[in-house]
Amino acid sequence: xxxxxxxxxxxxxxxxxxxxxxxxxxxxxxxxxxxxxxxxxxxxxxxxxxxxxxxxxxxxxxxxxxxxxxxxxxxxxxxxxxxxxxxxxxxxxxxxxxxxxxxxxxxxxxxxxxxxxxxxxxxxxxxxxxxxxxxxxxxxxxxxxxxxxxxxxxxxxxxxxxxxxxxxxxxxxxxxxxxxxxxxxxxxxxxxxxxxxxxxxxxxxxxxxxxxxxxxxxxxxxxxxxxxxxxxxxxxxxxxxxxxxxxxxxxxxxxxxxxxxxxxxxxxxxxxxxxxxxxxxxxxxxxxxxxxxxxxxxxxxxxxxx
Amino acid sequence: xxxxxxxxxxxxxxxxxxxxxxxxxxxxxxxxxxxxxxxxxxxxxxxxxxxxxxxxxxxxxxxxxxxxxxxxxxxxxxxxxxxxxxxxxxxxxxxxxxxxxxxxxxxxxxxxxxxxxxxxxxxxxxxxxxxxxxxxxxxxxxxxxxxxxxxxxxxxxxxxxxxxxxxxxxxxxxxxxxxxxxxxxxxxxxxxxxxxxxxxxxxxxxxxxxxxxxxxxxxxxxxxxxxxxxxxxxxxxxxxxxxxxxxxxxxxxxxxxxxxxxxxxxxxxxxxxxxxxxxxxxxxxxxxxxxxxxxxxxxxxxxxxx
Amino acid sequence: xxxxxxxxxxxxxxxxxxxxxxxxxxxxxxxxxxxxxxxxxxxxxxxxxxxxxxxxxxxxxxxxxxxxxxxxxxxxxxxxxxxxxxxxxxxxxxxxxxxxxxxxxxxxxxxxxxxxxxxxxxxxxxxxxxxxxxxxxxxxxxxxxxxxxxxxxxxxxxxxxxxxxxxxxxxxxxxxxxxxxxxxxxxxxxxxxxxxxxxxxxxxxxxxxxxxxxxxxxxxxxxxxxxxxxxxxxxxxxxxxxxxxxxxxxxxxxxxxxxxxxxxxxxxxxxxxxxxxxxxxxxxxxxxxxxxxxxxxxxxxxxxxx
Numbered sequence: 001x002x003x004x005x006x007x008x009x010x011x012x013x014x015x016x017x018x019x020x021x022x023x024x025x026x027x028x029x030x031x032x033x034x035x036x037x038x039x040x041x042x043x044x045x046x047x048x049x050x051x052x053x054x055x056x057x058x059x060x061x062x063x064x065x066x067x068x069x070x071x072x073x074x075x076x077x078x079x080x081x082x083x084x085x086x087x088x089x090x091x092x093x094x095x096x097x098x099x100x101x102x103x104x105x106x107x108x109x110x111x112x113x114x115x116x117x118x119x120x121x122x123x124x125x126x127x128x129x130x131x132x133x134x135x136x137x138x139x140x141x142x143x144x145x146x147x148x149x150x151x152x153x154x155x156x157x158x159x160x161x162x163x164x165x166x167x168x169x170x171x172x173x174x175x176x177x178x179x180x181x182x183x184x185x186x187x188x189x190x191x192x193x194x195x196x197x198x199x200x201x202x203x204x205x206x207x208x209x210x211x212x213x214x215x216x217x218x219x220x221x222x223x224x225x226x227x228x229x230x231x232x233x234x235x236x237x238x239x240x241x242x243x244x245x246x247x248x249x250x251x252x253x254x255x256x257x258x259x260x261x262x263x264x265x266x267x268x269x270x271x272x273x274x275x276x277x278x279x280x281x282x283x284x285x286x287x288x289x290x291x292x293x294x295x296x297x298x299x300x301x302x303x304x305x306x
Numbered sequence: 307x308x309x310x311x312x313x314x315x316x317x318x319x320x321x322x323x324x325x326x327x328x329x330x331x332x333x334x335x336x337x338x339x340x341x342x343x344x345x346x347x348x349x350x351x352x353x354x355x356x357x358x359x360x361x362x363x364x365x366x367x368x369x370x371x372x373x374x375x376x377x378x379x380x381x382x383x384x385x386x387x388x389x390x391x392x393x394x395x396x397x398x399x400x401x402x403x404x405x406x407x408x409x410x411x412x413x414x415x416x417x418x419x420x421x422x423x424x425x426x427x428x429x430x431x432x433x434x435x436x437x438x439x440x441x442x443x444x445x446x447x448x449x450x451x452x453x454x455x456x457x458x459x460x461x462x463x464x465x466x467x468x469x470x471x472x473x474x475x476x477x478x479x480x481x482x483x484x485x486x487x488x489x490x491x492x493x494x495x496x497x498x499x500x501x502x503x504x505x506x507x508x509x510x511x512x513x514x515x516x517x518x519x520x521x522x523x524x525x526x527x528x529x530x531x532x533x534x535x536x537x538x539x540x541x542x543x544x545x546x547x548x549x550x551x552x553x554x555x556x557x558x559x560x561x562x563x564x565x566x567x568x569x570x571x572x573x574x575x576x577x578x579x580x581x582x583x584x585x586x587x588x589x590x591x592x593x594x595x596x597x598x599x600x601x602x603x604x605x606x607x608x609x610x611x612x
Numbered sequence: 613x614x615x616x617x618x619x620x621x622x623x624x625x626x627x628x629x630x631x632x633x634x635x636x637x638x639x640x641x642x643x644x645x646x647x648x649x650x651x652x653x654x655x656x657x658x659x660x661x662x663x664x665x666x667x668x669x670x671x672x673x674x675x676x677x678x679x680x681x682x683x684x685x686x687x688x689x690x691x692x693x694x695x696x697x698x699x700x701x702x703x704x705x706x707x708x709x710x711x712x713x714x715x716x717x718x719x720x721x722x723x724x725x726x727x728x729x730x731x732x733x734x735x736x737x738x739x740x741x742x743x744x745x746x747x748x749x750x751x752x753x754x755x756x757x758x759x760x761x762x763x764x765x766x767x768x769x770x771x772x773x774x775x776x777x778x779x780x781x782x783x784x785x786x787x788x789x790x791x792x793x794x795x796x797x798x799x800x801x802x803x804x805x806x807x808x809x810x811x812x813x814x815x816x817x818x819x820x821x822x823x824x825x826x827x828x829x830x831x832x833x834x835x836x837x838x839x840x841x842x843x844x845x846x847x848x849x850x851x852x853x854x855x856x857x858x859x860x861x862x863x864x865x866x867x868x869x870x871x872x873x874x875x876x877x878x879x880x881x882x883x884x885x886x887x888x889x890x891x892x893x894x895x896x897x898x899x900x901x902x903x904x905x906x907x908x909x910x911x912x913x914x915x916x917x918x
Contacts, residue, residue, distance in 0.1 A: 001499075002498045036518075036540075093485065094485050094486075097494075097495045100495070100496025101496050106461070117744050131441065132439075133762065135779075149458050150458060150474075156614075166476070166479050167476045168474055168476055168512065168818065170779045170839070173779060173816075176856060178836055178854070179705065179709045181706075184852065185834045186812075187713075188713065190713050192614045192712065192716050192717060202494070204479075205476040206474065206514055206534075206780065206840070208816070213648075214647050214648040215647070215651065222491045226536070227476070227514040227516070228535075228536045228818075242484070245514075246554040248840075262556075263556050264554045264876070266875050266893050267875075267893075281556070281573075282894075284876070284894030297605075298604045298894050307804075341826045342805075342825075342827035345827065399801075400792075400793075403800075406802025406804065411803075421727075437747065438745075456745065456747070456762050456780075470800075473764035474764065474818065506797065506799075510785075510820070511764075512782060533785070534818070534820060550788060551844060551860050551862070552842050552858065552878065568862075568880070569842070570876070587862070587879075587880045587896050603910060604910045
């Protein structure tokens with residue numbers, strides 16, 4: 001459990017306009033952790049989920065003395081008697097996430113580790129971190145990117161700002177395209193496209209994103225890709241797409257904005273997932289999926305509302 | 307084929323009380339390999355599976371002169387005429403495994419490779435091997451662990467004794483949890499939990515185990531995880547669990563002791579696999595599985611005995 | 613987009629006997645790119661797919677001035693008026709692939725990067741490239757191999773000529789085989805076999821191929837394996853097999869020549885895929901598959917022609 005002493009006043013200052021009201025006495029109050037429900041203690045910053053039916057009771061029974069709540073929680077005599085502080089925001093979990101990122105997540109100092117091998121022709125933005133044992137070709141990496149250890153980035157990869165590339169990821173490797181020679185043996189079709197990654201993208205550990213064959217592989221802004229995914233050549237992935245663990249996106253597919261792809265899904269090549277659709281765990285997608293529909297199964301079919 | 311000359315006397319001394327009886331003359335007898343059935347030769351140590359119907363014949367026809375057998379094999383005149391040695395134990399395959407590990411598996415000399423980057427705040431136990439190009443943060447690694455090359459271990463990871471972490475594994479990376487900001491764009495929910503791994507655990511090559519968000523990700527003693535698995539944040543995996551290749555365990559699931567998970571299985575988040583259950587190849591688990599049941603398919607359902 | 617100026621005369625010289633006829637004036641003509649249909653321009657080398665119904669129109673409307681076509685395209689007045697050059701071959705895509713590989717794919721200069729750690733007992737062929745941060749044991753690597761960065765190759769791995777091993781691959785790690793000791797705890801069964809890889813094999817990024825337990829794991833000539841695949845111990849894979857992304861091949865299976873395995877397929881152990889069969893995306897193979905059949909689904913079943 002990460003322990004850091006933070007004053008409630010500093011929290012309120014950081015949240016700024018997010019704070020609708022504060023109940024209880026703030027002076028000299030501190031918290032030193034945020035943690036899961038089983039470990040919440042007197043010095044935790046806790047939060048109450050607005051969707052819970054028994055949220056008032058949860059607030060009153062929390063071991064924590066400082067709580068993030070929404071405006072449906074009443075500053076009851078029980079809360080008052082325990083001298084609890086309520087920080088009221090419209091979205092307590094969002095506020096908790098902001099506080100956690102600001103006060104409890106270790107910040108890395110931008111730097112290029114001396115063991116990272118970076119091509120002289122690479123364009124590296126401002127405030128970039130590149131970890132040990134990375135190998136980076138003639139690529140472009142935007143400002144404020146974090147590239148973890150043992151990452152391989154090939155020539156022709158363009159990465160936007162504030163991206164997070166986790167350990168062991170491989171970006172821009174040759175796509176998997178082959179022809180047969182006159183003896184029927186396979187040989188590589190040239191893979192000379194690029195990879196273009198937007199801003200605020202996350203790429204998971206040991207995930208692979210192949211370069212395009214003759215066109216580019218494209219990943220849109222705010223898209224988050226988890227560990228051990230394979231994104232094949234020529235895919236075009238939109239903005240704010242969520243690609244969870246072990247997903248395989250075969251070549252030349254289109255995934256529009258705000259699509260949500262559950263773990264271990266596989267897409268056949270050349271399919272088109274329209275905006276906002278959801279693909280369930282382990283689904284095998286062999287056809288296009290219309291906007292906002294949820295598909296599951298092998299082969300994937302529309303999940304009818306029950 | 308690994309060749310090492312080992313005397314039968316050394317084998318008997320090593321097996322100790324496991325040996326129930328020995329038939330044939332042991333003096334000056336040696337073996338120099340253990341191998342598969344197709345390659346067994348005069349100098350192999352062979353073993354006879356007690357479950358085979360024709361086990362007596364297999365023993366008599368084996369090209370090997372030294373055999374591990376159970377007590378159901380008779381030291382027949384055929385065996386005698388071939389001057390074969392029978393080493394009788396209650397479990398010949400178990401005895402073979404012990405002999406193989408002792409005499410034929412190369413032992414690594416404990417050491418930390420000079421290219422491994424290990425935080426000064428890391429706690430490294432006795433007799434630990436850490437291979438080339440590892441990057442290890444403020445973690446704790448127990449006695450007699452073997453950490454292969456190119457492994458990334460983050461701050462806050464605790465590993466017990468005698469664990470084997472294979473090449474390219476990533477332990478303790480940030481979990482995959484996101485919130486939406488006021489513009490609807492995804493940003494990371496803080497991932498500040500740890501990873502706690504027991505004793506005698508094996509973690510496969512390029513496998514990823516994420517740190518907890520606010521709690522810990524836990525792996526129990528003797529649990530074996532194969533290559534290319536993704537164990538997401540907040541999972542609690544019990545003891546002696548077998549997780550084979552390419553398995554995806556989504557977040558906040560519970561997997562109890564002695565569960566067996568076949569290749570390419572995916573678990574939806576928040577499911578509970580009870581003690582001793584078995585999940586078949588490629589199954590997509592969307593519900594809790596009761597004790598000792600076998601589930602298969604997409605979605606996974608109980609396999610009824612036929 | 614990779615830009616390189618190449619004369620049509622050099623292309624014709626390189627293609628040699630592949631060229632059936634040339635229409636139009638070749639003198640002083642150059643191209644400087646090959647690219648996808650959306651980006652084809654005046655200086656592209658384009659190709660016309662012989663299977664397209666409207667291929668004559670496609671040739672006439674292409675923005676490119678130099679086209680690879682088959683003999684069914686007529687050098688019409690429209691083509692003539694645009695001063696287009698047609699290079700006629702029996703298989704235009706094959707010709708394009710050859711040209712792309714020859715003129716547009718960057719060649720790596722054979723070398724062993726100074727940070728690669730290669731055992732003194734390793735046998736490294738002529739014209740081999742070994743990238744940064746590789747760790748290579750007592751293995752044998754054939755002529756003209758390309759081993760990308762962060763690759764781990766263990767003792768006892770034998771690789772043929774002209775193989776391409778992509779970043780982060782792990783070859784020859786211990787297979788996933790365990791016994792239970794007298795307390796019911798799992799411990800490793802010795803994994804002392806090898807890995808034998810043929811000529812012209814491709815192994816994808818972060819793919820893992822385990823050594824055999826007592827026998828060898830075998831991969832045949834011209835077989836192509838994509839990223840993030842797990843090939844377990846004792847598998848025997850034939851020639852010209854295509855194993856696409858995220859495929860799991862469990863132990864002791866046999867995959868014959870020219871089998872095609874779609875993404876995210878998983879094979880149960882001990883199955884036999886006969887020559888030329890096709891396994892569809894996400895299929896879970898639990899039984900042997902006869903020659904030339906196509907199987908899909910979970911569990912996989914024969915796909916009947918519709």
